[in-house]
Amino acid sequence: MKAGFYQFNPQFGRKKENMDKVISAVQGEDLDLLVLPEFFATGYQFVSKDEVAELSESAPEGETTEMLVELSREKGFFIVAGLPEREGDRFFNSAVFTGPEGFIGLYRKTHLFFEETLYFTPGDTGFKVWETAIGRIGIMICFDWFFPESMRSLALAGAEVVAHPSNLVLPFCPDAMPVRCLENVLYAITTNRTGTEHRKEDQSLTFIGKSEIVSPKGEILVRAGTDEEELMTVDIDPGSAKDKALNPFNDILKDRRPDMYGS
Ligand code: ACM
Numbered sequence: 001m002k003a004g005f006y007q008f009n010p011q012f013g014r015k016k017e018n019m020d021k022v023i024s025a026v027q028g029e030d031l032d033l034l035v036l037p038e039f040f041a042t043g044y045q046f047v048s049k050d051e052v053a054e055l056s057e058s059a060p061e062g063e064t065t066e067m068l069v070e071l072s073r074e075k076g077f078f079i080v081a082g083l084p085e086r087e088g089d090r091f092f093n094s095a096v097f098t099g100p101e102g103f104i105g106l107y108r109k110t111h112l113f114f115e116e117t118l119y120f121t122p123g124d125t126g127f128k129v130w131e132t133a134i135g136r137i138g139i140m141i142c143f144d145w146f147f148p149e150s151m152r153s154l155a156l157a158g159a160e161v162v163a164h165p166s167n168l169v170l171p172f173c174p175d176a177m178p179v180r181c182l183e184n185v186l187y188a189i190t191t192n193r194t195g196t197e198h199r200k201e202d203q204s205l206t207f208i209g210k211s212e213i214v215s216p217k218g219e220i221l222v223r224a225g226t227d228e229e230e231l232m233t234v235d236i237d238p239g240s241a242k243d244k245a246l247n248p249f250n251d252i253l254k255d256r257r258p259d260m261y262g263s
Contacts, residue, residue: 001134003033003161003187004233007211007224009195012043013055019067025231031077032134037193038082038093038109038142038165045197045205046084049091052119056086060103065096072098078132080139080163090121095139095165097130104130110150113143127153135160135238142166145173145180145190155184155253160241164190167207174210174223182218185252186241189213194227216241 006025010018018041026034038044041064042055059065064083072079078099085094085108093109093116108123109116127150129138138159144150145164154162166173173190181188192211198204212223213234222232244252 001032005035005191005211006231008229015041033078035163035189035191036081038167044167045199056084068098076100082165107139109141129157129159151180160238162188166192168192177214178218181214185216185244
Protein backbone atom coordinates (compact mmCIF):
# COMPACT_ATOMS: atom_id res chain seq x y z
CA MET A 1 0.00 0.00 0.00
CA LYS A 2 1.51 3.29 -1.04
CA ALA A 3 0.91 6.05 1.49
CA GLY A 4 1.85 9.68 1.08
CA PHE A 5 1.50 13.21 2.29
CA TYR A 6 1.54 16.56 0.58
CA GLN A 7 3.15 19.22 2.76
CA PHE A 8 2.66 22.75 1.45
CA ASN A 9 1.97 26.35 2.40
CA PRO A 10 -1.76 27.09 1.97
CA GLN A 11 -2.60 30.75 1.36
CA PHE A 12 -5.25 32.05 3.77
CA GLY A 13 -8.74 32.29 2.28
CA ARG A 14 -7.71 31.22 -1.23
CA LYS A 15 -9.55 27.94 -1.40
CA LYS A 16 -9.49 27.53 -5.15
CA GLU A 17 -5.77 28.25 -5.41
CA ASN A 18 -4.97 25.83 -2.57
CA MET A 19 -7.12 23.08 -4.04
CA ASP A 20 -5.59 23.59 -7.50
CA LYS A 21 -2.15 23.28 -5.93
CA VAL A 22 -3.08 19.90 -4.40
CA ILE A 23 -4.52 18.71 -7.71
CA SER A 24 -1.38 19.59 -9.61
CA ALA A 25 0.90 18.12 -6.91
CA VAL A 26 -0.70 14.68 -7.28
CA GLN A 27 -0.85 14.58 -11.08
CA GLY A 28 1.15 11.59 -12.25
CA GLU A 29 1.28 10.11 -8.74
CA ASP A 30 0.10 6.60 -8.10
CA LEU A 31 -1.00 6.42 -4.47
CA ASP A 32 -3.38 4.45 -2.28
CA LEU A 33 -3.71 6.91 0.62
CA LEU A 34 -2.98 10.63 0.56
CA VAL A 35 -3.10 12.76 3.74
CA LEU A 36 -3.38 16.55 3.46
CA PRO A 37 -2.88 19.14 6.26
CA GLU A 38 -5.45 20.41 8.75
CA PHE A 39 -7.46 23.31 7.14
CA PHE A 40 -5.58 22.60 3.91
CA ALA A 41 -7.77 24.75 1.67
CA THR A 42 -8.55 27.72 3.93
CA GLY A 43 -5.43 28.42 5.99
CA TYR A 44 -5.36 28.36 9.79
CA GLN A 45 -5.25 31.72 11.55
CA PHE A 46 -8.87 32.83 11.76
CA VAL A 47 -9.37 36.21 13.42
CA SER A 48 -13.14 36.28 13.91
CA LYS A 49 -16.16 34.02 14.03
CA ASP A 50 -17.51 35.77 10.92
CA GLU A 51 -14.41 34.68 9.04
CA VAL A 52 -14.87 31.10 10.28
CA ALA A 53 -18.50 31.24 9.15
CA GLU A 54 -17.50 32.51 5.73
CA LEU A 55 -14.90 29.82 5.08
CA SER A 56 -16.58 26.82 6.73
CA GLU A 57 -18.60 24.30 4.75
CA SER A 58 -20.97 21.51 5.47
CA ALA A 59 -19.70 18.05 4.68
CA PRO A 60 -20.08 16.06 2.52
CA GLU A 61 -22.08 18.70 0.59
CA GLY A 62 -19.48 21.50 0.57
CA GLU A 63 -17.22 22.38 -2.36
CA THR A 64 -14.01 21.21 -0.65
CA THR A 65 -15.34 17.72 0.10
CA GLU A 66 -16.85 17.55 -3.38
CA MET A 67 -13.45 18.38 -4.87
CA LEU A 68 -11.81 15.66 -2.73
CA VAL A 69 -14.43 13.10 -3.74
CA GLU A 70 -13.83 13.99 -7.37
CA LEU A 71 -10.05 13.71 -6.96
CA SER A 72 -10.38 10.36 -5.16
CA ARG A 73 -12.64 9.03 -7.92
CA GLU A 74 -10.47 10.28 -10.72
CA LYS A 75 -7.13 9.13 -9.26
CA GLY A 76 -8.42 6.00 -7.50
CA PHE A 77 -6.95 6.86 -4.12
CA PHE A 78 -8.19 7.42 -0.60
CA ILE A 79 -7.75 10.93 0.86
CA VAL A 80 -7.89 12.35 4.39
CA ALA A 81 -7.95 16.16 4.58
CA GLY A 82 -8.78 18.84 7.15
CA LEU A 83 -11.38 21.58 6.77
CA PRO A 84 -13.50 23.92 8.90
CA GLU A 85 -16.95 22.35 8.98
CA ARG A 86 -20.28 24.01 9.62
CA GLU A 87 -23.29 22.27 11.08
CA GLY A 88 -26.12 24.72 11.72
CA ASP A 89 -24.59 27.48 13.84
CA ARG A 90 -21.73 25.33 15.12
CA PHE A 91 -18.26 25.01 13.61
CA PHE A 92 -15.90 22.06 13.91
CA ASN A 93 -12.26 21.51 13.06
CA SER A 94 -12.88 18.41 10.97
CA ALA A 95 -11.25 15.97 8.60
CA VAL A 96 -13.07 14.18 5.81
CA PHE A 97 -12.22 10.76 4.41
CA THR A 98 -12.92 10.04 0.76
CA GLY A 99 -12.21 7.08 -1.50
CA PRO A 100 -12.55 5.87 -5.07
CA GLU A 101 -16.23 5.18 -4.38
CA GLY A 102 -17.01 8.53 -2.81
CA PHE A 103 -17.39 10.08 0.64
CA ILE A 104 -16.55 7.68 3.50
CA GLY A 105 -16.81 9.65 6.72
CA LEU A 106 -15.80 12.54 8.91
CA TYR A 107 -13.93 13.12 12.19
CA ARG A 108 -14.28 16.24 14.35
CA LYS A 109 -11.18 17.28 16.32
CA THR A 110 -11.54 16.34 19.96
CA HIS A 111 -8.81 18.51 21.55
CA LEU A 112 -8.92 22.09 20.29
CA PHE A 113 -5.65 24.04 20.34
CA PHE A 114 -5.08 27.67 21.39
CA GLU A 115 -7.49 30.15 19.72
CA GLU A 116 -9.40 27.40 17.96
CA THR A 117 -11.22 27.27 21.29
CA LEU A 118 -12.65 30.75 20.55
CA TYR A 119 -14.31 29.74 17.32
CA PHE A 120 -14.87 26.00 17.18
CA THR A 121 -16.92 23.46 19.12
CA PRO A 122 -14.98 20.49 20.55
CA GLY A 123 -15.56 17.45 18.36
CA ASP A 124 -18.37 15.05 19.17
CA THR A 125 -17.62 12.15 16.81
CA GLY A 126 -15.12 10.31 19.01
CA PHE A 127 -12.16 8.49 17.46
CA LYS A 128 -13.38 6.53 14.49
CA VAL A 129 -11.85 3.76 12.40
CA TRP A 130 -13.02 2.79 8.93
CA GLU A 131 -12.48 -0.64 7.42
CA THR A 132 -11.46 -0.13 3.79
CA ALA A 133 -9.87 -1.96 0.88
CA ILE A 134 -6.47 -0.55 1.97
CA GLY A 135 -6.74 -1.38 5.68
CA ARG A 136 -8.31 -0.01 8.85
CA ILE A 137 -7.86 3.75 8.81
CA GLY A 138 -8.36 6.04 11.82
CA ILE A 139 -8.11 9.83 12.03
CA MET A 140 -6.92 12.33 14.60
CA ILE A 141 -6.13 16.01 14.03
CA CYS A 142 -2.98 17.87 15.06
CA PHE A 143 -3.08 18.64 18.83
CA ASP A 144 -4.98 15.39 19.47
CA TRP A 145 -1.52 13.74 19.40
CA PHE A 146 -0.63 15.44 22.72
CA PHE A 147 -3.21 13.24 24.45
CA PRO A 148 -2.05 9.59 24.40
CA GLU A 149 -5.70 8.59 24.77
CA SER A 150 -6.39 9.72 21.18
CA MET A 151 -4.08 7.24 19.50
CA ARG A 152 -4.84 4.58 22.12
CA SER A 153 -8.56 4.92 21.39
CA LEU A 154 -7.84 4.47 17.69
CA ALA A 155 -5.63 1.44 18.39
CA LEU A 156 -8.32 -0.13 20.59
CA ALA A 157 -10.83 0.46 17.79
CA GLY A 158 -8.55 -1.50 15.46
CA ALA A 159 -6.72 1.21 13.51
CA GLU A 160 -3.74 0.03 11.50
CA VAL A 161 -2.96 3.43 10.00
CA VAL A 162 -3.67 6.78 11.66
CA ALA A 163 -4.08 9.71 9.30
CA HIS A 164 -3.05 12.88 11.16
CA PRO A 165 -3.75 16.16 9.33
CA SER A 166 -1.87 18.90 11.20
CA ASN A 167 -0.90 22.56 11.42
CA LEU A 168 1.85 22.16 14.01
CA VAL A 169 3.47 25.20 15.58
CA LEU A 170 5.07 23.63 18.65
CA PRO A 171 8.26 21.61 18.04
CA PHE A 172 7.41 18.37 19.86
CA CYS A 173 5.18 16.24 17.64
CA PRO A 174 7.61 14.91 14.99
CA ASP A 175 9.88 13.36 17.63
CA ALA A 176 6.93 12.15 19.74
CA MET A 177 5.09 10.27 17.01
CA PRO A 178 7.57 7.35 16.93
CA VAL A 179 6.65 6.68 20.57
CA ARG A 180 2.92 6.98 19.86
CA CYS A 181 3.32 4.47 17.00
CA LEU A 182 5.51 2.10 19.01
CA GLU A 183 3.20 2.05 22.04
CA ASN A 184 0.18 1.34 19.83
CA VAL A 185 1.89 -0.77 17.15
CA LEU A 186 0.49 1.11 14.17
CA TYR A 187 1.45 3.46 11.34
CA ALA A 188 0.89 7.21 11.45
CA ILE A 189 0.95 9.73 8.63
CA THR A 190 1.36 13.22 10.07
CA THR A 191 0.87 15.86 7.39
CA ASN A 192 1.87 19.31 8.52
CA ARG A 193 2.06 22.57 6.58
CA THR A 194 4.83 25.10 6.07
CA GLY A 195 4.94 28.90 6.13
CA THR A 196 3.93 31.68 8.49
CA GLU A 197 0.56 33.36 8.99
CA HIS A 198 0.60 36.85 10.46
CA ARG A 199 -3.00 37.91 10.24
CA LYS A 200 -3.07 39.54 13.70
CA GLU A 201 -0.78 42.42 14.56
CA ASP A 202 0.41 40.85 17.80
CA GLN A 203 0.52 37.23 16.70
CA SER A 204 2.41 35.37 14.06
CA LEU A 205 2.23 31.59 13.66
CA THR A 206 5.06 29.67 12.02
CA PHE A 207 4.33 26.10 11.03
CA ILE A 208 7.15 23.62 11.53
CA GLY A 209 6.83 21.32 8.51
CA LYS A 210 8.52 17.95 9.20
CA SER A 211 5.58 15.88 8.01
CA GLU A 212 6.37 12.21 8.41
CA ILE A 213 5.27 8.61 8.08
CA VAL A 214 6.15 6.41 11.05
CA SER A 215 6.03 2.60 11.29
CA PRO A 216 4.60 0.36 14.05
CA LYS A 217 8.20 -0.13 15.20
CA GLY A 218 8.62 3.59 15.71
CA GLU A 219 10.82 4.09 12.64
CA ILE A 220 10.53 7.36 10.73
CA LEU A 221 10.12 6.02 7.19
CA VAL A 222 10.08 9.46 5.53
CA ARG A 223 10.22 12.98 6.93
CA ALA A 224 9.88 16.27 5.04
CA GLY A 225 11.95 19.37 5.63
CA THR A 226 10.89 22.40 7.66
CA ASP A 227 10.11 24.72 4.74
CA GLU A 228 9.92 22.48 1.69
CA GLU A 229 6.65 21.98 -0.12
CA GLU A 230 6.79 18.31 -0.99
CA LEU A 231 4.86 15.18 -1.73
CA MET A 232 6.51 12.16 -0.13
CA THR A 233 5.41 8.56 -0.40
CA VAL A 234 6.42 5.19 1.01
CA ASP A 235 5.19 1.60 0.75
CA ILE A 236 3.65 0.39 3.99
CA ASP A 237 2.03 -2.86 5.12
CA PRO A 238 -1.03 -2.07 7.29
CA GLY A 239 -1.46 -5.82 8.00
CA SER A 240 1.73 -5.70 10.06
CA ALA A 241 -0.10 -3.49 12.58
CA LYS A 242 -2.60 -6.25 13.42
CA ASP A 243 -0.24 -8.27 15.60
CA LYS A 244 0.32 -6.47 18.90
CA ALA A 245 2.58 -9.18 20.39
CA LEU A 246 5.99 -7.92 21.50
CA ASN A 247 7.24 -11.39 22.40
CA PRO A 248 5.57 -14.70 23.34
CA PHE A 249 4.65 -13.27 26.75
CA ASN A 250 3.57 -9.71 26.02
CA ASP A 251 0.82 -8.21 23.90
CA ILE A 252 0.67 -4.44 23.91
CA LEU A 253 -3.12 -4.15 23.97
CA LYS A 254 -4.02 -7.31 25.88
CA ASP A 255 -1.51 -6.57 28.68
CA ARG A 256 -3.18 -3.28 29.55
CA ARG A 257 -4.48 -2.98 33.14
CA PRO A 258 -7.27 -0.39 32.92
CA ASP A 259 -8.38 -1.21 36.48
CA MET A 260 -4.98 0.11 37.69
CA TYR A 261 -5.06 3.35 35.71
CA GLY A 262 -7.79 5.55 37.22
CA SER A 263 -9.51 7.72 34.61
C1 ACM B 1 -2.88 22.41 16.26
O1 ACM B 1 -3.64 21.63 16.84
N1 ACM B 1 -3.21 22.98 15.12
C2 ACM B 1 -1.55 22.71 16.83
